[in-house]
Amino acid sequence: MSAPGGHGVNAHGGGHPGLKSYFGVFGALMVLTALTVWAAFQHLGVWNTPVALAIAVTKALLVALIFMHLKGSPKLTIFIVVASVLWLAFLILITVSDYATRAWLPIYAR
Amino acid sequence: MSAEPEVIAPPRRVDYLNVRYGVKSWLLTTDHKRIAILYLISVTFFFAIGGLMAALIRLELLTPEGDIFQSEFYNRIFTTHGVMMVFFFMIPAIPSVLGNFLIPLMIGAKDLAFPRINLLSWYLYIVGALLAFYATVHGGLDTGWTFYTPYSTVYANGWVVLTGVGVFIAGFSSILTGLNFIVTIHTMRAPGMTWGRLPLFCWSMYATGIIQILGTPVIAITLLLVVAERVFHLGIFNPAQGGDPVLYQHLFWFYSHPAVYIMILPAMAVISELITAFSRKPIFGYKFIAASSMAIAGLSFLVWGHHMFVSGQSIYAGLVFSILSFLVAVPSAIKVFNWTATMYRGSVSYQTPMLYAIGFIGLFTFGGLTGLFLASMGLDIHVHDTYFIVAHFHYIMVGGTIMAYLGGLHFWWPKISGKLYPELWSRVSAWIIFIGFNLTFFPQFILGYLGMPRRYHAYPEEFQVLNVLSTAGASILGIGYVIPLVYFFWSMRYGKDASANPWGVTGLEWQTPSPPPTENFPETPIVTNEPYDYLTAAREAAVRG
Amino acid sequence: MAEAVPTAHAEPPQFQHHFVDMAAQREASSLGMWVFLVTEVLFFGGMFTAYVVYRASFRHDFEGASNLLDIRLGAFNTAVLIMSSLTMALAVWASAAGRRKLIIPFLLATILLGSVFLGVKFLEYKQKFEHHEVPGAHFVVPEGLAKPSELFFSLYFCMTGLHALHMIIGIGLLSWLILKARRGEFTPQYNTPVDLVGLYWHFVDIVWIFLFPLLYLLGRHTL
Numbered sequence: 080m081s082a083p084g085g086h087g088v089n090a091h092g093g094g095h096p097g098l099k100s101y102f103g104v105f106g107a108l109m110v111l112t113a114l115t116v117w118a119a120f121q122h123l124g125v126w127n128t129p130v131a132l133a134i135a136v137t138k139a140l141l142v143a144l145i146f147m148h149l150k151g152s153p154k155l156t157i158f159i160v161v162a163s164v165l166w167l168a169f170l171i172l173i174t175v176s177d178y179a180t181r182a183w184l185p186i187y188a189r
Numbered sequence: 190m191s192a193e194p195e196v197i198a199p200p201r202r203v204d205y206l207n208v209r210y211g212v213k214s215w216l217l218t219t220d221h222k223r224i225a226i227l228y229l230i231s232v233t234f235f236f237a238i239g240g241l242m243a244a245l246i247r248l249e250l251l252t253p254e255g256d257i258f259q260s261e262f263y264n265r266i267f268t269t270h271g272v273m274m275v276f277f278f279m280i281p282a283i284p285s286v287l288g289n290f291l292i293p294l295m296i297g298a299k300d301l302a303f304p305r306i307n308l309l310s311w312y313l314y315i316v317g318a319l320l321a322f323y324a325t326v327h328g329g330l331d332t333g334w335t336f337y338t339p340y341s342t343v344y345a346n347g348w349v350v351l352t353g354v355g356v357f358i359a360g361f362s363s364i365l366t367g368l369n370f371i372v373t374i375h376t377m378r379a380p381g382m383t384w385g386r387l388p389l390f391c392w393s394m395y396a397t398g399i400i401q402i403l404g405t406p407v408i409a410i411t412l413l414l415v416v417a418e419r420v421f422h423l424g425i426f427n428p429a430q431g432g433d434p435v436l437y438q439h440l441f442w443f444y445s446h447p448a449v450y451i452m453i454l455p456a457m458a459v460i461s462e463l464i465t466a467f468s469r470k471p472i473f474g475y476k477f478i479a480a481s482s483m484a485i486a487g488l489s490f491l492v493w494g495h496h497m498f499v500s501g502q503s504i505y506a507g508l509v510f511s512i513l514s515f516l517v518a519v520p521s522a523i524k525v526f527n528w529t530a531t532m533y534r535g536s537v538s539y540q541t542p543m544l545y546a547i548g549f550i551g552l553f554t555f556g557g558l559t560g561l562f563l564a565s566m567g568l569d570i571h572v573h574d575t576y577f578i579v580a581h582f583h584y585i586m587v588g589g590t591i592m593a594y595l596g597g598l599h600f601w602w603p604k605i606s607g608k609l610y611p612e613l614w615s616r617v618s619a620w621i622i623f624i625g626f627n628l629t630f631f632p633q634f635i636l637g638y639l640g641m642p643r644r645y646h647a648y649p650e651e652f653q654v655l656n657v658l659s660t661a662g663a664s665i666l667g668i669g670y671v672i673p674l675v676y677f678f679w680s681m682r683y684g685k686d687a688s689a690n691p692w693g694v695t696g697l698e699w700q701t702p703s704p705p706p707t708e709n710f711p712e713t714p715i716v717t718n719e720p721y722d723y724l725t726a727a728r729e730a731a732v733r734g
Numbered sequence: 735m736a737e738a739v740p741t742a743h744a745e746p747p748q749f750q751h752h753f754v755d756m757a758a759q760r761e762a763s764s765l766g767m768w769v770f771l772v773t774e775v776l777f778f779g780g781m782f783t784a785y786v787v788y789r790a791s792f793r794h795d796f797e798g799a800s801n802l803l804d805i806r807l808g809a810f811n812t813a814v815l816i817m818s819s820l821t822m823a824l825a826v827w828a829s830a831a832g833r834r835k836l837i838i839p840f841l842l843a844t845i846l847l848g849s850v851f852l853g854v855k856f857l858e859y860k861q862k863f864e865h866h867e868v869p870g871a872h873f874v875v876p877e878g879l880a881k882p883s884e885l886f887f888s889l890y891f892c893m894t895g896l897h898a899l900h901m902i903i904g905i906g907l908l909s910w911l912i913l914k915a916r917r918g919e920f921t922p923q924y925n926t927p928v929d930l931v932g933l934y935w936h937f938v939d940i941v942w943i944f945l946f947p948l949l950y951l952l953g954r955h956t957l
Contacts, residue, residue: 142936175786402769417892
């Protein structure tokens with residue numbers, strides 16, 4: 080299964096994003112960077128961290144989907160990426176669940 | 190005039206062993222079969238080092254007093270035993286020897302996806318192992334193979350950094366092997382080799398690869414942090430600087446628990462092949478065995494806290510880890526049931542590989558059941574850090590994995606070497622190993638339950654009898670391990686030549702000569718049969734009359 | 735017997751013969767790189783775990799220590815790295831589109847931007863050294879903070895240090911790509927190395943996308 084020449088063969092045989100997408104993502108990333116810096120100085124209470132993380136995740140998704148051609152990649156590739164994030168989530172969340180639940184036992188509340 | 194007919198020797202068949210001679214042709218090979226041999230030789234060497242350490246341990250424990258070694262030196266001995274055995278034997282052995290050799294053959298491919306990365310992976314293993322070996326001969330370290338902080342990062346005298354770096358590098362060897370297996374099985378199966386026709390050996394090796402990929406990087410970064418902390422006095426795990434030793438344990442065991450499944454899944458891979466081959470019967474529950482391998486790979490990552498019940502970890506986290514640890518036993522049990530069902534009404538023959546396989550099923554089940562005891566927080570608190578734990582994991586790792594490794598080596602030896610090993614001696618040594626093993630480790634369950642701590646070089650007098658039994662068993666076990674070493678070598682010179690399929694079993698690897706040519710198959714095979722189709726073959730033979 | 739149709743001459747010279755055809759080789763190469771990136775996620779992930787745990791325990795000290803980082807240099811570096819991701823993506827595009835003359839300039843631009851990033855990082859490290867913010871024997875607890883601030887700096891150096899190491903390796907890989915490009919090795923039929931190095935470079939960018947807010951921004955709202 081070799082894709083016709085044209086704009087180049089790649090592992091998934093699918094089309095790559097065009098130049099416009101690349102520059103578009105670049106612009107978006109710069110804007111989001113400015114946004115996250117600005118948001119960091121705002122007094123959002125408990126929302127500072129979630130906002131920063133949401134912006135970071137958005138930037139990461141843009142890089143992964145467009146720059147890394149995840150959009151249009153075989154399902155297996157996407158599955159692998161999701162698995163890695165899921166596993167990292169296991170590592171962090173389960174470890175944190177230890178610390179977070181220690182105080183539930185009265186013995187620790189000294 | 191009649192001349193004496195010239196005797197022309199038939200041209201010697203070219204195979205992967207004789208296609209080229211010379212050290213360079215081995216050290217620069219990209220043939221997965223030669224790389225498997227390189228691994229075979231290396232892991233055997235480091236197993237011997239680990240075994241030597243075991244001998245010293247059992248020697249010291251003959252008497253209740255710590256009279257041969259100082260306690261600190263004894264600590265270095267068991268640390269080296271653990272490090273060598275876990276990282277430089279158990280983790281690489283079956284994957285890098287049998288997996289490397291067999292996976293391309295079993296799927297009808299010419300090689301693994303990345304042959305040069307395969308060779309790199311061996312060199313990384315060697316570099317890592319030699320660094321750790323250098324540390325060993327210069328005194329080793331006394332932290333235990335678990336490197337718990339802050340002892341390892343702040344207070345230990347010994348080769349922590351060098352050993353840590355050695356294990357780190359060997360970890361990348363493991364990662365690359367897993368990567369290679371995963372990509373190979375996804376992309377290089379022969380036409381007709383669907384996932385549903387994949388040998389169960391490959392299913393389990395694939396699951397092992399998943400664990401290697403997802404788990405090993407975490408211990409890699411953890412050891413790197415330990416080294417950085419030791420060298421730069423960072424304090425990440427040092428309470429005196431605000432650090433948390435329990436965090437180290439979380440990071441360490443996130444890998445090291447799945448690591449034990451890196452050690453057992455390949456063994457199960459072998460057993461699935463042996464049981465069906467020597468029962469001459471299709472494996473019972475193919476889908477269940479394949480699915481259970483994947484379930485083990487996934488679940489294994491969710492249970493690490495059962496190593497930390499007494500560390501100060503939250504009781505509630507402990508509860509969840511406990512339940513999940515019970516759950517992870519289920520897929521393993523499913524495999525055992527399916528193997529047993531395979532044997533039922535099969536035409537069972539008891540050649541050496543089958544002896545090892547049956548031994549595996551018994552010993553692994555036994556060890557696995559004791560694992561359930563340990564999954565129960567209430568009991569684990571009493572036997573944690575005692576010989577009960579030591580016995581548990583040795584039943585799985587030695588009674589399980591090493592028996593499977595030996596069974597697999599015997600089963601595929603004709604394919605690997607083109608020679609038959611001597612069946613009588615192999616059965617004798619299998620029995621010696623079985624008896625020696627049980628004599629070594631069963632008393633340790635009792636010792637642990639009675640309260641003898643692990644990692645101690647001295648113990649109360651009333652424990653001596655059981656310790657003497659254990660040491661006696663270890664001597665027998667050692668002899669049992671040496672005998673195959675001797676006759677495998679002997680067979681390479683004097684053994685009978687093996688045909689392509691000396692066992693008369695199914696599987697693509699047996700459709701090519703023994704030993705195989707470098708490219709494995711003269712033409713790419715096309716797979717039309719279901720795996721383990723003994724019934725079809727028998728029916729066809731009956732029809733032919 | 736096999737009248738094997740000799741497809742070999744149809745495949746580019748970089749075809750490896752243990753594969754069935756070039757498409758299989760491409761598929762395997764791409765899958766291999768993605769699997770490798772998975773390991774990198776977990777590799778960095780261990781340190782992110784340590785960060786999460788310690789930040790939760792020592793919020794005040796972490797926020798205070800974070801404010802000691804130079805946000806302008808951090809933001810500047812973030813912009814530089816994003817730019818380098820663009821030039822990398824353009825290099826991959828150029829190689830796939832057969833725009834051979836553009837490959838090397840884009841690769842060079844990526845190297846340049848990556849080097850700028852590293853230069854700024856070096857500057858930052860130097861500043862920390864001068865302010866006794868390097869953990870270890872010479873660490874001095876900053877004004878208004880307590881001992882756990884050293885943990886922040888330990889994680890800062892380990893995480894950005896490992897990231898920088900990955901950048902250095904990336905620059906090495908890009909240089910290797912330039913050598914190959916000079917030999918005219920990349921065509922629309924075969925640009926796998928550019929594609930794979932691109933994946934690696936973008937991943938390193940993604941790591942920084944998370945490092946920047948977690949290390950530089952977490953305490954700014956307290957100012």
